[in-house]
Amino acid sequence: MSDLLAALQGVFRSVFDDDGLTITTETDASSIPDWDSLMHINLIVAIEKRFGVKFTTGEIARLKKPGENVASLIALIETKLA
Amino acid sequence: MSQTTAPEILDYIEADARARAARYAGFLKALSAAPADGAALWARRAVSRDLDYSALRKLRKHALHGRSAEGPRIAVLGGPTTIQLVEMLELFLAHEGLLGPVHQCEYGLFRQELLVPGSELDRFRPDIVVIATGWRDLMHTPGPDVSAADARDAAARELADWMALWSQARDRWGAWVIQNVFDAPPHPPLGHFARRHASGSERHVHRVNEAMADAAPPHVLLHDIPALIRESGEAAWYDPRFFVEAKMPCAPECLVTYAHSLASLIRAIRGRSRKVLVLDLDNTVWGGTVGDVGPGGLVVGQGSGEGEAYLALQQYAMALSERGVVLAVCSKNDEEKAREPFRARDDLALKLDRIAAFCANWDDKATNLRRIAAQLEVGLDALVFVDDNPAERALVRRFVPEVAVPDMPEDPALYVQAIARHRWFETAALTSEDMVRARYYAENARRNELAASATDLASFLASLQMVARVQPICEANLERVAQLTGKSNQWNLTTRRRSVAEIRQIAADPAWHTFALALADKLGDSGLIAVIMLEQRVDELHIDTWLMSCRVLQRGVEELALNLMVRKAQTLGCRRLVGRYLRTARNGMVADLFPRLGFRALGEAEGETSWYLPVADDRPRPVHIEEMQA
Numbered sequence: 001m002s003d004l005l006a007a008l009q010g011v012f013r014s015v016f017d018d019d020g021l022t023i024t025t026e027t028d029a030s031s032i033p034d035w036d037s038l039m040h041i042n043l044i045v046a047i048e049k050r051f052g053v054k055f056t057t058g059e060i061a062r063l064k065k066p067g068e069n070v071a072s073l074i075a076l077i078e079t080k081l082a
Numbered sequence: 083m084s085q086t087t088a089p090e091i092l093d094y095i096e097a098d099a100r101a102r103a104a105r106y107a108g109f110l111k112a113l114s115a116a117p118a119d120g121a122a123l124w125a126r127r128a129v130s131r132d133l134d135y136s137a138l139r140k141l142r143k144h145a146l147h148g149r150s151a152e153g154p155r156i157a158v159l160g161g162p163t164t165i166q167l168v169e170m171l172e173l174f175l176a177h178e179g180l181l182g183p184v185h186q187c188e189y190g191l192f193r194q195e196l197l198v199p200g201s202e203l204d205r206f207r208p209d210i211v212v213i214a215t216g217w218r219d220l221m222h223t224p225g226p227d228v229s230a231a232d233a234r235d236a237a238a239r240e241l242a243d244w245m246a247l248w249s250q251a252r253d254r255w256g257a258w259v260i261q262n263v264f265d266a267p268p269h270p271p272l273g274h275f276a277r278r279h280a281s282g283s284e285r286h287v288h289r290v291n292e293a294m295a296d297a298a299p300p301h302v303l304l305h306d307i308p309a310l311i312r313e314s315g316e317a318a319w320y321d322p323r324f325f326v327e328a329k330m331p332c333a334p335e336c337l338v339t340y341a342h343s344l345a346s347l348i349r350a351i352r353g354r355s356r357k358v359l360v361l362d363l364d365n366t367v368w369g370g371t372v373g374d375v376g377p378g379g380l381v382v383g384q385g386s387g388e389g390e391a392y393l394a395l396q397q398y399a400m401a402l403s404e405r406g407v408v409l410a411v412c413s414k415n416d417e418e419k420a421r422e423p424f425r426a427r428d429d430l431a432l433k434l435d436r437i438a439a440f441c442a443n444w445d446d447k448a449t450n451l452r453r454i455a456a457q458l459e460v461g462l463d464a465l466v467f468v469d470d471n472p473a474e475r476a477l478v479r480r481f482v483p484e485v486a487v488p489d490m491p492e493d494p495a496l497y498v499q500a501i502a503r504h505r506w507f508e509t510a511a512l513t514s515e516d517m518v519r520a521r522y523y524a525e526n527a528r529r530n531e532l533a534a535s536a537t538d539l540a541s542f543l544a545s546l547q548m549v550a551r552v553q554p555i556c557e558a559n560l561e562r563v564a565q566l567t568g569k570s571n572q573w574n575l576t577t578r579r580r581s582v583a584e585i586r587q588i589a590a591d592p593a594w595h596t597f598a599l600a601l602a603d604k605l606g607d608s609g610l611i612a613v614i615m616l617e618q619r620v621d622e623l624h625i626d627t628w629l630m631s632c633r634v635l636q637r638g639v640e641e642l643a644l645n646l647m648v649r650k651a652q653t654l655g656c657r658r659l660v661g662r663y664l665r666t667a668r669n670g671m672v673a674d675l676f677p678r679l680g681f682r683a684l685g686e687a688e689g690e691t692s693w694y695l696p697v698a699d700d701r702p703r704p705v706h707i708e709e710m711q712a
Contacts, residue, residue: 042135
């Protein structure tokens with residue numbers, strides 16, 4: 001598991017309040033039942049804080065859509081941290 | 083409380099914010115392992131505006147366990163979405179023990195909810211309506227090309243609309259209203275010129291706010307959103323991504339500030355604002371240790387930046403005192419040494435005669451804070467304790483958890499801000515009596531000293547030369563009556579909260595008889611100190627409401643009040659007085675009032691007892707208070 005994925009897993013567990021939650025690069029909004037539009041904002045807030053990055057409005061909306069998953073999230077964070 | 087409490091919990095609770103952050107994960111883990119009730123208690127205590135949005139959310143599952151029966155019914159009506167705001171608000175209300183049912187309306191539907199009879203809000207019957215609006219909710223914003231007169235008309239129409247909503251809340255439910263002061267839209271297209279241009283949205287917002295401030299009736303509290311924006315910084319507050327994407331009123335992190343601030347007003351409505359500022363001396367109100375360097379060696383006053391910083395704290399304390407916050411001192415010192423700087427120096431802003439309780443000795447501060455609360459006749463939960471020493475803060479947090487203890491920064495220049503940011507002293511109204519309250523307490527402290535020196539109570543009471551002014555509730559005393567009715571918790575037999583409108587109705591109802599008592603003595607005027615509302619039911623006179631200020635305990639006011647009630651019952655031809663005691667978490671001090679005054683038991687039910695007193699042959703109880711019908 002990459003460092004970023006491991007760190008993200010911590011954020012997901014914290015936001016969804018589920019210490020047993022395991023995420024993979026394939027995980028997307030449909031694989032976590034609580035991942036609705038409200039929780040999405042909470043997730044964004046927590047990720048921004050954890051990694052010191054800022055998402056654009058378009059990215060915030062896109063990350064929840066079908067076809068996007070944790071892999072695309074990691075890619076996006078990596079671009080921002082680079 | 084502590085025998086089964088995990089050390090991770092206690093270590094977290096007693097630490098300052100910086101140390102707390104590192105201990106948060108361990109604290110949460112210990113909470114999850116604790117029984118639900120205990121975890122709820124600690125989670126509520128941990129709620130703080132020092133936590134960020136994500137960290138606070140994690141407390142919800144523990145802190146919201148079990149709502150308080152004392153919590154008001156709160157409706158949050160937003161222009162923008164209020165879901166996350168309410169999540170935060172619930173936490174801060176739980177922290178205050180004031181979390182009751184909370185209702186919120188669908189996005190953007192607040193006008194309909196308020197105006198349409200039978201709406202979900204109407205059925206909810208709120209005690210407090212929070213109108214959580216912003217500039218986007220204004221309806222009559224003029225364009226930049228209208229005349230100055232038309233712009234003023236637009237502001238008047240705007241005000242009329244909002245006032246209509248406020249009236250609905252009062253007329254339908256007798257509810258308090260918390261109305262957001264409007265923020266001006268950021269980035270005015272006219273730039274600085276917007277400030278002088280006759281029309282346009284910026285001037286409109288300012289006009290509306292001014293008009294609201296002038297027109298707001300006593301049941302409406304204004305919530306100063308622009309002040310919160312200044313505090314957070316405009317760029318942080320208006321993170322526009324969260325409005326366009328999620329219709330949130332501000333950035334999530336700023337919701338912490340927003341909800342905390344709202345809760346401080348709700349606390350004020352419920353009479354839970356703190357009343358006393360307790361100050362340590364050495365390195366808190368002046369730099370240096372007076373016992374070591376003497377009054378002349380202390381760093382305070384003009385001439386050095388640090389000295390001015392300490393002076394600023396003293397000035398802040400005095401300014402709070404001017405508006406009714408009581409000041410006290412709690413210092414580890416020899417008493418004479420601690421008092422010396424106040425006498426020897428004329429450049430201190432803090433004056434000895436404004437300090438209602440002066441506690442300087444070598445006992446631990448938890449014990450001394452209990453003494454101060456007892457001397458001032460307030461609960462420990464009325465105290466805020468300011469001390470530069472982290473060890474003292476930790477001790478107080480552990481042993482007298484009711485006392486609020488702010489983290490204090492190392493730099494005295496930041497002291498005022500460190501205290502003020504907690505909004506502990508908010509008020510729902512400011513009466514002329516608030517302005518002189520600090521003096522009452524100082525006088526009361528002297529009365530207690532006098533009582534300690536008098537050989538018997540009767541001669542002491544007689545020496546006070548007390549005069550009671552007795553009035554029915556009327557327009558002249560209505561605001562103060564409503565204030566006392568809204569926030570008296572301890573000496574209050576039934577704790578029935580009533581709005582100004584409801585009290586006015588009672589005062590006008592021929593079946594009701596009311597008294598408002600004010601008290602003065604040779605040491606000063608205590609102002610309005612008791613409210614009584616009696617309802618005649620055939621040949622019985624029922625004591626619906628009887629509450630008193632704790633400032634005047636043990637002075638014979640109870641007996642005087644009872645004499646008044648008996649006399650009223652006799653005049654009306656009633657057979658007996660009937661009284662009830664409704665138990666709350668805070669009114670234990672009057673649990674045995676009725677039997678103490680000679681009432682006989684009538685009945686007992688869950689959480690209440692009822693009593694009666696035949697009045698036909700009742701003789702006035704002796705009191706040392708001269709009665710003046712006003």
